[in-house]
Amino acid sequence: MNWILPTPRGVFFSLAAVGGIGVALINVGLGTALAAASLTGIVLSSFFIALFSLYFIKIERSPGRDGNRGSTLPMPLVITNHGIFFRQALVVSEKIPFAPGGLHRCAAPPLKPREKILFNRNVPIMRRGFFSLQNIVLIGGDPAGLFARRRTFKIPTEVMISPEIVELRDLPLQVQGRSILSPEGRPLGISGQGQEFFGIREYRPSDGLRFIDWKSTASKRKLMVKEFEAGSIDQITLMLDCEAKLTGRDREESNFEFLTKIAASIFHNMSELYCRVQFIGFDQNGKRIRVRGEASGVYQEVMDALSTIEPGKGKLTELLDEAPNLIYPDSIFYCLSMSENATIRKQLEELAANRIEVRWIFAPREYFPIIDPEQPRVIKKAVPEQPGGWLKPLTVNFNTKLREALCREQNN
Secondary structure (H helix, E strand, O other): OOEEEEOHHHHHHHHHHHHHHHHHHHOOOHHHHHHHHHHHHHHHHHHHHHHOOOOOEEEEEOOOOOEEOOOEEEOOEEEEEOOOOOEOOEEEEEEOOOOHHHEEEEEEOOEOOOOEEEEOOEEEOOOOEEEEEEEEEEEEEOOOOOEEEEEEEEEEEEEEEEOOOOOOOOOOOOEOOEOOEOOOOOEEOOOOOOOOEEEEEEOOOOOOHHHEOHHHHHHHOOOEEEEEEOOOOOEEEEEEOOEHHHOOOOOOOOHHHHHHHHHHHHHHHHOOOEOEEEEEEEOOOOOEEEEEEEHHHHHHHHHHHHHHOOOEOOOHHHHHHHHHHHOOOOEEEEEEEOOOOHHHHHHHHHHHHOOEEEEEEEOOHHHOOOOOOOOOOOOOOOOOOOOOOOOOOEEOOOOOOHHHHHHHHHHO
16 A cells, blocks of 8 residues: 655644635735745645655565574665655565564665665564565655655565574483484594594583593693594484463463473584484474484474474373384483473383483473563562472573573583
8 A cells, every 4th residue: 555644743734834824814914925835835845755755666675584583684675766866765664573563664775866775674583483474665755754655565575483592512412321423424422432532522511521631632722532432323302392271471482482492402403413303292283293304304394393383282291102102212302391290200200211311391381471571570489399200300491591501400
């Protein structure tokens, strides 16, 4: 829709012009006539300038890319002035669901005659998901700011926003003395693991101090350790709790979104290593999702699933009932849950008894209160620990630092 409307200032001047004409008709005189003519001239000239302000302006989307929640997404535009006159600054407005408030506006610079510019927009990303964008609105006007002209350009595009990713370089991945392979396909263990010497690498918190190579440490001025080859490939499985009634009320900062960020961060770390992974969850309709394969090969499929997954009908206990048939022994199993009870603990302990290393992460909705701009975000009541069982979860909240929590917890 292309239309022109007065601004609040324009309404005031228009009323003043009408009033001036009325006064000039009642009290005929040179002064009243000049005042009425001046006001009317300003209003009419501003109207026609605004009316033609967007003629001969063309806008196109420049090739963009997908993004990650918590970052900014470049969404460049190509704006061309096909006219022979200078154009004043324009406002570019677009409904973008993942932007703060769902609407993004910014000012484009003035254009010279026949000028084409690449206008860079950096949009903050607040939501993950798959989004279909349609219209871009240009808003022009007159130098006096009395009228605003809007022109809509239909330029459809699609954007995939993945969950926020936290680097977890120090995430320990050893199972009973074994380790996954390096990006080159070599089965690398922790320092001192295996039989044949492989090389020297930088120290990680999970390494033993007795394997530090002091000569390399002195030359490189940072801790270096001796590394040996190991003899097996690890399997890593991650299961995500998707039950809607356990999800917090804050759409962008709920416990479910936090667990999704954990899952994306773990799979991002896995994508650079030679191992097999699988992701298990539910879609919004309660249908089971299962993606598995070599880490780098299925990474994009897993990230697409995590980008669009939403809480629904499926229950974690239903997935855990099938877990013994889906998870290999001598592997790592991440269980990301929004509830803690005796049934879940029993199911996980049975898996652990089957030579599966269970890493249970629990995000209760009480620890992710809704954001109130007028009050600080605080946890009002602690979730009581469930009695019984030997397996305890790592409980996280909205303020948990993932890298510190996950790496420290597994190293202990």
